[in-house]
Amino acid sequence: MVARVSQVAHSLSVERVDTLSDAEMADLCEATDAAIIEGGGFGWLAPQGRDALARHFRGVMLVPERELFVARLDGHVVGSAQLVRPGRNNEAQAWAAQLTHAYIAPYARGHGLARLMVRRVEERAAALGHRVLNLDVRETQTTAIALFEGLGYTRWGTHPAYARIEGRTVAGHHYFRVLEPARGRPTETLFPQDS
Numbered sequence: 001m002v003a004r005v006s007q008v009a010h011s012l013s014v015e016r017v018d019t020l021s022d023a024e025m026a027d028l029c030e031a032t033d034a035a036i037i038e039g040g041g042f043g044w045l046a047p048q049g050r051d052a053l054a055r056h057f058r059g060v061m062l063v064p065e066r067e068l069f070v071a072r073l074d075g076h077v078v079g080s081a082q083l084v085r086p087g088r089n090n091e092a093q094a095w096a097a098q099l100t101h102a103y104i105a106p107y108a109r110g111h112g113l114a115r116l117m118v119r120r121v122e123e124r125a126a127a128l129g130h131r132v133l134n135l136d137v138r139e140t141q142t143t144a145i146a147l148f149e150g151l152g153y154t155r156w157g158t159h160p161a162y163a164r165i166e167g168r169t170v171a172g173h174h175y176f177r178v179l180e181p182a183r184g185r186p187t188e189t190l191f192p193q194d195s
């Protein structure tokens with residue numbers, strides 16, 4: 001995909017990865033710390049540094065229920081997101097997956113990468129047979145709220161004591177979006193019907 005901002009054409013891409021080169025990992029860690037410093041996108045509140053973040057991402061790529069997606073701007077990794085699938089013991093909720101830890105580094109925002117990344121995660125979740133994608137976000141993340149609501153996510157609840165940031169309790173919004181797999185009955189028909 002090509003985005004044009006200020007007359008400069010940028011290439012945008014998102015891919016699922018299970019390995020990263022040293023250079024890609026360095027870019028990913030830099031993007032992550034930049035997003036943390038700016039104030040969001042991860043559970044961390046303080047920058048972690050390259051070694052700790054690299055350990056985190058290597059771990060993510062090893063966990064069977066997690067998939068890592070990286071966003072690239074002009075070939076450089078500038079953000080990521082994770083798709084979390086229910087554990088094998090959770091058959092009752094096997095049809096739902098979670099999108100978490102989605103962020104784009106401040107220096108790469110406004111090009112449409114987050115939108116592309118969310119759509120890629122949705123496509124992957126649907127391809128894996130999931131019918132619902134869940135996510136939650138702090139009420140203070142207004143850009144992310146605009147992103148997810150613009151992409152058709154339904155807010156179904158607000159947790160009043162969702163997070164604790166610098167001595168302040170922050171509420172969080174919970175969202176879901178219905179996914180339509182290529183085959184099978186439409187997901188909406190599987191929802192409880194009003195009697």
Ligand SMILES: CC(C)(COP(=O)(O)OP(=O)(O)OC[C@H]1O[C@@H](n2cnc3c(N)ncnc32)[C@H](O)[C@@H]1OP(=O)(O)O)[C@@H](O)C(=O)NCCC(=O)NCCS
Pocket residue numbers: 035039040041042100101102103104105108109110111112113114115116136137138141142143144146147148150
């Ligand atoms: C939210 C975030 C991922 C958006 O990244 P981005 O690549 O700049 O977003 P995009 O360029 O793809 O924009 C997609 C939509 O997001 C919303 N958006 C993006 N920037 C915005 C801004 N500055 N003000 C308001 N809405 C904005 C818009 O709805 C936009 O759609 P539009 O272009 O049709 O108006 C990024 O700001 C970020 O990482 N924020 C901190 C982390 C976070 O909140 N993560 C989500 C919680 S898990």
